[in-house]
Amino acid sequence: MNNLKNNILGKIKKEKIQPIPRVVFFLKNFGFWAVFGASILVGAVALSLIFFSFSSIDRELFGRPHFPLFEMILTTAFLFWLILFLLLFLGALFGIRHTREGYKISTTHLLLGNFIASFVFATGFLFFGGSEEIEEFFIVRAPFFSHFEGQKETWKHPENGFLGGEIRSMEREVIILRDFSGKEWRVFTEEIPDDFWENIPPFVQIGERIKVIGDKKSEDSFEAEIILPWKRTPFWQGEKPKKNFERNLPPLS
Amino acid sequence: MEKTPEILAVQARDNPDIFGEIIDLFQDALLRYVLRLGNFSRDEAEDIVSESFLKAWKNLNDFDDRLKFSSWMYRIAHNEAISAFRKNRSRGAENRVDFNEEIFGNLAGKIDLEKEISQKMDSEKVQMLLKKLPTKDQTVLILFYLEEKNYEEISDILQMPGGSVATALHRAKKKFRTILQDSFSSVK
Numbered sequence: 145m146n147n148l149k150n151n152i153l154g155k156i157k158k159e160k161i162q163p164i165p166r167v168v169f170f171l172k173n174f175g176f177w178a179v180f181g182a183s184i185l186v187g188a189v190a191l192s193l194i195f196f197s198f199s200s201i202d203r204e205l206f207g208r209p210h211f212p213l214f215e216m217i218l219t220t221a222f223l224f225w226l227i228l229f230l231l232l233f234l235g236a237l238f239g240i241r242h243t244r245e246g247y248k249i250s251t252t253h254l255l256l257g258n259f260i261a262s263f264v265f266a267t268g269f270l271f272f273g274g275s276e277e278i279e280e281f282f283i284v285r286a287p288f289f290s291h292f293e294g295q296k297e298t299w300k301h302p303e304n305g306f307l308g309g310e311i312r313s314m315e316r317e318v319i320i321l322r323d324f325s326g327k328e329w330r331v332f333t334e335e336i337p338d339d340f341w342e343n344i345p346p347f348v349q350i351g352e353r354i355k356v357i358g359d360k361k362s363e364d365s366f367e368a369e370i371i372l373p374w375k376r377t378p379f380w381q382g383e384k385p386k387k388n389f390e391r392n393l394p395p396l397s
Numbered sequence: 398m399e400k401t402p403e404i405l406a407v408q409a410r411d412n413p414d415i416f417g418e419i420i421d422l423f424q425d426a427l428l429r430y431v432l433r434l435g436n437f438s439r440d441e442a443e444d445i446v447s448e449s450f451l452k453a454w455k456n457l458n459d460f461d462d463r464l465k466f467s468s469w470m471y472r473i474a475h476n477e478a479i480s481a482f483r484k485n486r487s488r489g490a491e492n493r494v495d496f497n498e499e500i501f502g503n504l505a506g507k508i509d510l511e512k513e514i515s516q517k518m519d520s521e522k523v524q525m526l527l528k529k530l531p532t533k534d535q536t537v538l539i540l541f542y543l544e545e546k547n548y549e550e551i552s553d554i555l556q557m558p559g560g561s562v563a564t565a566l567h568r569a570k571k572k573f574r575t576i577l578q579d580s581f582s583s584v585k
Contacts, residue, residue, distance in 0.1 A: 148420070148424055148443060148446065148447055148450075149417055149420040149421060149424065151447060152420060152447055152450045152451060152454075153413055153414070153416070153417050153420075155451065156413045156416070156451070156454055157413060161451070161454065161455060162455075163410055163454060163455060163456070163457040163458050164455055164456060164458060164459070165458060166458040166459075168458075169456075169458060169459040241556060242556070244459075244461045245461075247552075247556035247557060247558070248552065248558055248559065249558060250558040250560060250561065
């Protein structure tokens with residue numbers, strides 16, 4: 145057996161094998177815990193987007209026959225975050241098992257700790273307006289995220305009574321709307337109560353995005369029942385203040 | 398003052414000769430453990446232990462001195478053995494060990510089974526039955542009953558939470574008992 149010892153020591157000396165510096169192990173441990181921290185933050189973003197999606201569903205949609213609640217939820221950006229969170233969490237779990245102390249924590253405790261921390265951050269994001277800003281930030285800055293803009297999917301179905309797009313021009317009772325495929329629609333507003341036109345909400349302006357609930361009348365015309373702002377707000381924030389729209393209207397012919 | 402393995406590990410960081418003392422302290426225990434894990438010839442087991450010591454030398458700065466050094470050393474040897482075992486299996490090699498391990502004969506008795514059963518079985522038979530268990534169950538039984546490690550040491554060796562060790566041991570004992578009883582019934 146002394147041969148074993150001599151062989152090992154001989155190899156160490158001959159090949160000048162040195163112990164790996166301590167800093168390498170420190171960085172490795174730190175790296176795995178950092179990935180775990182990142183998974184908490186990503187989980188918080190995913191959760192806050194879920195909370196935001198649920199808390200800002202337009203009340204007018206409930207009870208509609210074609211209201212695609214689950215389609216809307218599944219196509220929102222949170223799904224992307226959720227997948228990213230799961231990947232990071234699994235990576236962190238694997239890594240933490242190999243850190244100095246990490247293996248002593250059970251998977252259940254790690255998962256629970258991660259979820260609770262994510263939940264706390266998510267609630268913070270939601271109440272301080274972070275969720276909305278995070279979603280907007282990514283949709284505006286990263287074109288890739290526009291595919292995950294869940295509510296866009298909901299409002300691409302005029303045949304189901306949901307039409308979304310950008311206002312190109314307006315006359316009293318007719319709004320010209322460009323949908324997300326670039327097609328222009330004439331949106332008639334006779335069904336909308338008169339006070340809508342008397343107190344035009346600020347979101348009804350040329351260049352703004354809106355959502356319209358109503359009926360498709362022909363290949364390029366739509367009868368509006370309700371017009372909603374594109375921007376969603378959580379239910380506890382109430383409606384945005386309205387302002388007189390008359391000054392924005394082009395002169396009646 | 399007596400030099401504990403933990404003290405030696407700290408001193409060995411700058412001195413391979415002190416590492417030699419660590420090799421002296423652990424080589425027999427590790428060789429026995431690797432052989433108990435099974436499916437290795439003595440030469441293969443020596444290679445595994447040798448690789449384990451080299452790995453320990455390279456990773457000496459990763460040793461957490463809050464741990465027992467023996468647990469850390471067993472962990473490295475365990476991982477090396479499992480990795481060698483997988484390589485062997487992927488090659489389709491069947492290197493069943495032929496070592497005479499008298500302690501295996503007492504394993505059934507240690508797990509509180511009827512003496513009748515343990516007496517009717519020789520060590521080779523118990524060893525064979527042990528091999529029917531999944532590697533994780535075998536390992537935990539070997540560490541607890543044969544290597545006489547406590548829960549905390551097993552937790553550090555297998556890098557699993559302390560609570561999971563108790564569960565794994567309970568499950569392994571149950572499986573081993575079933576296998577033994579089935580085997581005994583077939584003998585009757």
